[in-house]
Amino acid sequence: MEERLIEIVADILQMDKKDVSMELVRENEEKWDSLAHVQLVTEIENEFNCEIGFDEVDDIKSVKDFLKYINGEN
Amino acid sequence: MKIAVLSNINIDPIVRKLSKVQNIFQNQGYGNIFESLYNKQSALHHFQPNVIFFLIDLENLITVETEENTNPFDVINNWFQKIEAIMTEDTVYVISNGICSSDYLLGIEDSIEIAEIESEWNHRLNSFSKENNNVYQFDIRTLCNRLGKEQFFSTKSWYLGKIKHSNIGQQYIADNIQLWLKAYSNKNKKVLILDLDNTLWGGVVGEEGALGVKISDSGMGMIFQEAQKKFSKIKDTGVVLCIASKNNLEDAKEVFDKNPNMILKWDDFVLKKINWELKSQNINEIANELNVGLDSIVFIDDNPVEREMVKENLPDVIVPEFPTKIDAYEKFIEEVYINYFWKLNLTSEDKKKTEIYLQNVARNSLKQTLSFEDYLKSLECQVGLIEDPKDHIERINQLINKTNQFNLTTIRYSEQEIKEMLDDDTYRFYLFNCKDKFGDNGIISLVITKTENGQAYIIMFTMSCRVMGRLIENYILDYVENDMKKFGYKEINAKYVYTQKSKPVETLYENLGYEILTANETLKEYRLNLDTKSKRTFYVNGCE
Numbered sequence: 001m002e003e004r005l006i007e008i009v010a011d012i013l014q015m016d017k018k019d020v021s022m023e024l025v026r027e028n029e030e031k032w033d034s035l036a037h038v039q040l041v042t043e044i045e046n047e048f049n050c051e052i053g054f055d056e057v058d059d060i061k062s063v064k065d066f067l068k069y070i071n072g073e074n
Numbered sequence: 075m076k077i078a079v080l081s082n083i084n085i086d087p088i089v090r091k092l093s094k095v096q097n098i099f100q101n102q103g104y105g106n107i108f109e110s111l112y113n114k115q116s117a118l119h120h121f122q123p124n125v126i127f128f129l130i131d132l133e134n135l136i137t138v139e140t141e142e143n144t145n146p147f148d149v150i151n152n153w154f155q156k157i158e159a160i161m162t163e164d165t166v167y168v169i170s171n172g173i174c175s176s177d178y179l180l181g182i183e184d185s186i187e188i189a190e191i192e193s194e195w196n197h198r199l200n201s202f203s204k205e206n207n208n209v210y211q212f213d214i215r216t217l218c219n220r221l222g223k224e225q226f227f228s229t230k231s232w233y234l235g236k237i238k239h240s241n242i243g244q245q246y247i248a249d250n251i252q253l254w255l256k257a258y259s260n261k262n263k264k265v266l267i268l269d270l271d272n273t274l275w276g277g278v279v280g281e282e283g284a285l286g287v288k289i290s291d292s293g294m295g296m297i298f299q300e301a302q303k304k305f306s307k308i309k310d311t312g313v314v315l316c317i318a319s320k321n322n323l324e325d326a327k328e329v330f331d332k333n334p335n336m337i338l339k340w341d342d343f344v345l346k347k348i349n350w351e352l353k354s355q356n357i358n359e360i361a362n363e364l365n366v367g368l369d370s371i372v373f374i375d376d377n378p379v380e381r382e383m384v385k386e387n388l389p390d391v392i393v394p395e396f397p398t399k400i401d402a403y404e405k406f407i408e409e410v411y412i413n414y415f416w417k418l419n420l421t422s423e424d425k426k427k428t429e430i431y432l433q434n435v436a437r438n439s440l441k442q443t444l445s446f447e448d449y450l451k452s453l454e455c456q457v458g459l460i461e462d463p464k465d466h467i468e469r470i471n472q473l474i475n476k477t478n479q480f481n482l483t484t485i486r487y488s489e490q491e492i493k494e495m496l497d498d499d500t501y502r503f504y505l506f507n508c509k510d511k512f513g514d515n516g517i518i519s520l521v522i523t524k525t526e527n528g529q530a531y532i533i534m535f536t537m538s539c540r541v542m543g544r545l546i547e548n549y550i551l552d553y554v555e556n557d558m559k560k561f562g563y564k565e566i567n568a569k570y571v572y573t574q575k576s577k578p579v580e581t582l583y584e585n586l587g588y589e590i591l592t593a594n595e596t597l598k599e600y601r602l603n604l605d606t607k608s609k610r611t612f613y614v615n616g617c618e
């Protein structure tokens with residue numbers, strides 16, 4: 001599942017998979033702009049059948065922050 | 075082909091999806107459609123797209139541009155005037171039809187209902203696309219209807235990133251743009267082969283009999299009757315229908331002869347392979363007899379074992395998964411049509427295709443009883459040059475872009491390029507029709523010559539595969555050569571460009587006495603002295 005998450009991130013940010021890790025932080029990555037962020041959120045919701053609340057979207061600062069939604073811990 | 079997708083809202087995700095498979099213009103922001111089209115310095119202008127898609131969000135257009143003294147109808151009118159002003163002939167414009175994401179537009183005159191705005195846009199678009207042959211409609215409305223507005227749009231991504239379409243909505247649009255481009259470049263299939271039992275009718279004829287199979291105007295029978303209506307419509311768009319079924323021929327034929335509820339008739343199918351042989355073998359024979367590639371064929375069968383065997387043995391044949399619920403059958407057939415056979419324009423050739431192929435089957439059975447020469451003579455073939463090729467641009471387009479086997483150079487030209495060449499008198503278009511005692515074959519061959527610096531070149535020689543093997547090509551080439559001689563040329567140049575599919579004509583020119591100038595694995599260049607060329611064999615009468 002983490003592998004799939006990384007694939008999606010790499011795909012949307014148009015990065016090489018090996019440059020993407022769970023630790024990748026939004027503010028350090030130029031390609032992770034606000035538009036890419038929306039695409040990430042909707043794509044991940046779709047792929048993992050989870051829901052990220054509207055007011056929580058901005059709290060996601062790194063790749064690993066998606067995990068709790070994917071794992072249904074929220 | 076270069077494409078651009080423009081919008082007045084954010085459609086970046088759609089562009090991004092398409093950029094993986096298309097040479098697509100990477101938009102800088104959105105909304106400034108007319109500016110970038112107008113401005114000769116813009117990045118869009120430099121990109122020079124061949125096809126521009128306009129995904130216009132009506133709601134956004136209306137709410138942004140309707141000011142105090144204008145009404146939505148003026149905004150729509152204005153939009154079409156602007157697009158008309160910037161249009162150029164060498165670009166194709168594909169404009170989305172009208173759909174509003176919400177059902178109420180607050181703040182706009184209450185009396186004007188959403189439906190009226192949508193229908194005004196569609197009305198304008200309809201006449202606009204009829205008036206301009208480089209304008210097409212993009213049917214976003216049907217996509218939205220299929221999913222429903224709730225699914226097609228996403229309020230969340232709208233508020234987060236001004237992206238109006240949901241993920242799945244974006245995917246639908248991107249997929250459909252792909253399908254549109256496939257239809258535009260004529261890359262669709264030609265032959266639809268159908269099974270009989272539980273595919274053309276319900277039940278098994280061998281057990282239930284000609285009148286016992288389920289085909290009627292109610293219940294289960296209705297599903298198959300509606301399916302036959304759909305197949306019949308597909309046939310009318312120029313798709314050749316055939317049968318591959320494991321049955322006794324007499325049993326199957328009896329259903330066509332005796333069951334009054336059948337929509338499709340025996341002669342709607344060009345070839346009927348009804349026997350106990352392997353389906354893959356029957357499909358192979360159909361491909362050979364019709365002279366089409368296996369990759370031009372779609373095969374529908376309810377039986378998963380049969381499907382699997384065909385897929386295994388003939389991987390080039392398209393074998394769609396049969397619906398698991400039979401009430402989804404009609405929708406499934408529509409999808410097969412859209413995915414594999416959909417055409418943007420129909421020519422008169424398309425409409426009589428079944429008839430033409432049926433005549434061919436009759437010709438072939440004659441061929442088996444006579445010597446080759448007697449057979450050709452007995453056909454009483456007449457080939458004629460078409461006076462004004464400009465009246466047949468659709469057919470020229472097909473001969474250039476859809477002919478794979480009898481195609482000496484396999485150069486593809488867009489409709490726009492064809493039009494330019496027709497207006498350029500260094501090019502000559504020789505377009506031929508052909509009829510014989512079995513009927514009219516329609517327009518079957520195109521030769522294009524180019525003259526330059528006192529030299530004449532044959533740059534295109536294509537012929538429909540349905541008249542191959544009758545030495546008609548000898549007559550056609552003779553005609554062109556004689557014509558060029560009349561224009562004062564002493565020799566004529568030609569070439570063959572190697573492709574996997576055009577192998578049948580690999581040695582055409584040398585067989586007809588052309589001298590090989592250069593030859594390598596991909597290309598052969600030839601020259602023929604028009605004064606000393608030898609007499610050709612053909613059994614064709616010229617006609618006017």
